[in-house]
Amino acid sequence: MTETAKSRYDLTSFTPYKGHCWIADLPYGVPAGDGPGVRGSSALRLFEDGRELDLPNTDHTEICALGRGRYQHWGRTLMLSTSDGSDPRDNGRRYHLEFDGSMSIDTSSVGWRAVYALRIAENHVSNLASYGVDLRGKTLLEIGPGANFATQLLLTAVGAKVIVADRFLSPWQPDHLAIYRRVREAWPGEAPMLDRAIEQESLDGCLTMLSEPAEALTSLADGSVDLVISNAVLEHVCDLGGAMRELVRVTRPGGRHFHQVDFRDHNCFDRPLEHLLLSAEDFRPDLERATTQRGCQWRNSEVKAVLGDAGLVIDVDNGVSLVTEPYFAEFLPRLRASASAYANWPEDDLRIVGNYFVATRP
Numbered sequence: 001m002t003e004t005a006k007s008r009y010d011l012t013s014f015t016p017y018k019g020h021c022w023i024a025d026l027p028y029g030v031p032a033g034d035g036p037g038v039r040g041s042s043a044l045r046l047f048e049d050g051r052e053l054d055l056p057n058t059d060h061t062e063i064c065a066l067g068r069g070r071y072q073h074w075g076r077t078l079m080l081s082t083s084d085g086s087d088p089r090d091n092g093r094r095y096h097l098e099f100d101g102s103m104s105i106d107t108s109s110v111g112w113r114a115v116y117a118l119r120i121a122e123n124h125v126s127n128l129a130s131y132g133v134d135l136r137g138k139t140l141l142e143i144g145p146g147a148n149f150a151t152q153l154l155l156t157a158v159g160a161k162v163i164v165a166d167r168f169l170s171p172w173q174p175d176h177l178a179i180y181r182r183v184r185e186a187w188p189g190e191a192p193m194l195d196r197a198i199e200q201e202s203l204d205g206c207l208t209m210l211s212e213p214a215e216a217l218t219s220l221a222d223g224s225v226d227l228v229i230s231n232a233v234l235e236h237v238c239d240l241g242g243a244m245r246e247l248v249r250v251t252r253p254g255g256r257h258f259h260q261v262d263f264r265d266h267n268c269f270d271r272p273l274e275h276l277l278l279s280a281e282d283f284r285p286d287l288e289r290a291t292t293q294r295g296c297q298w299r300n301s302e303v304k305a306v307l308g309d310a311g312l313v314i315d316v317d318n319g320v321s322l323v324t325e326p327y328f329a330e331f332l333p334r335l336r337a338s339a340s341a342y343a344n345w346p347e348d349d350l351r352i353v354g355n356y357f358v359a360t361r362p
Contacts, residue, residue, distance in 0.1 A: 136159030153194040184198060263353050
């Protein structure tokens with residue numbers, strides 16, 4: 001019997017999560033790890049400077065609290081800690097993975113979109129569960145759901161009634177069926193709405209779909225949803241205050257919001273603060289030409305204030321991602337010398353390039 005070939009993948013990008021925990025996205029086609037109802041399934045191995053870390057399949061709460069090389073392979077994401085609690089971005093160590101090389105890596109458009117949909121669904125379920133949210137029987141509204149709805153169909157598989165809303169809601173596309181079939185092959189449990197979409201080749205009766213902007217959800221009654229989520233969407237909303245007031249209106253008292261906000265300049269993620277050099281007047285044409293696709297100039301403290309003004313109580317805002325220090329040191333003098341409204345902005349707020357907000361409507 002021959003030994004199974006091993007594939008190697010070098011980790012080069014790490015995002016801070018909580019406590020000792022870091023997140024690294026995995027290449028498309030790496031075999032899926034744990035997921036809702038599936039634990040200890042991954043055979044993926046993590047190495048630090050060539051030494052295997054021997055605490056795999058650890059719950060993420062333990063990784064955050066204890067660190068010391070604990071890690072978990074969740075879907076297509078690796079949640080990990082370093083052996084001594086140091087920052088993997090600048091501790092000088094190399095991290096790599098090994099996994100079953102007989103698994104094919106699907107880099108096709110359909111393949112990577114299916115993997116992305118699975119990863120986002122798994123992340124949503126994991127994040128909500130970590131804050132004590134059971135999706136069974138809940139009405140969940142997602143704004144800006146993306147170009148296909150595989151993620152949202154999977155959220156129905158864990159018990160949620162899902163509403164999607166977008167000013168430019170994507171119609172059924174020829175490649176959707178192939179994406180949904182690929183997702184179904186990878187999802188380990190029941191998924192009746194996904195099965196229905198595949199069988200009928202449409203989303204009729206699978207999701208509630210609203211072609212409405214977040215600022216004007218006229219089809220939804222006051223207090224009609226339990227949960228509101230968004231994934232890198234709020235930075236593209238033109239009227240953030242109006243959108244948040246409307247989202248609070250449709251949320252029942254005691255309902256919760258989960259918003260991942262990306263504050264980077266979307267023209268160049270490697271230099272994520274360049275858009276702050278522009279005055280508001282100079283930045284406006286970028287917004288108008290790209291329909292806000294460049295992102296926003298809002299900073300973390302400003303978004304917190306908007307959420308509070310809309311009537312939300314922020315429970316958590318410590319899921320921050322920070323700019324790298326070498327870039328920030330080079331950028332800050334240029335900002336201070338600019339005509340930007342952010343020229344004298346506090347450094348700690350400028351450093352934040354992403355955050356995960358958890359909030360409650362009282």
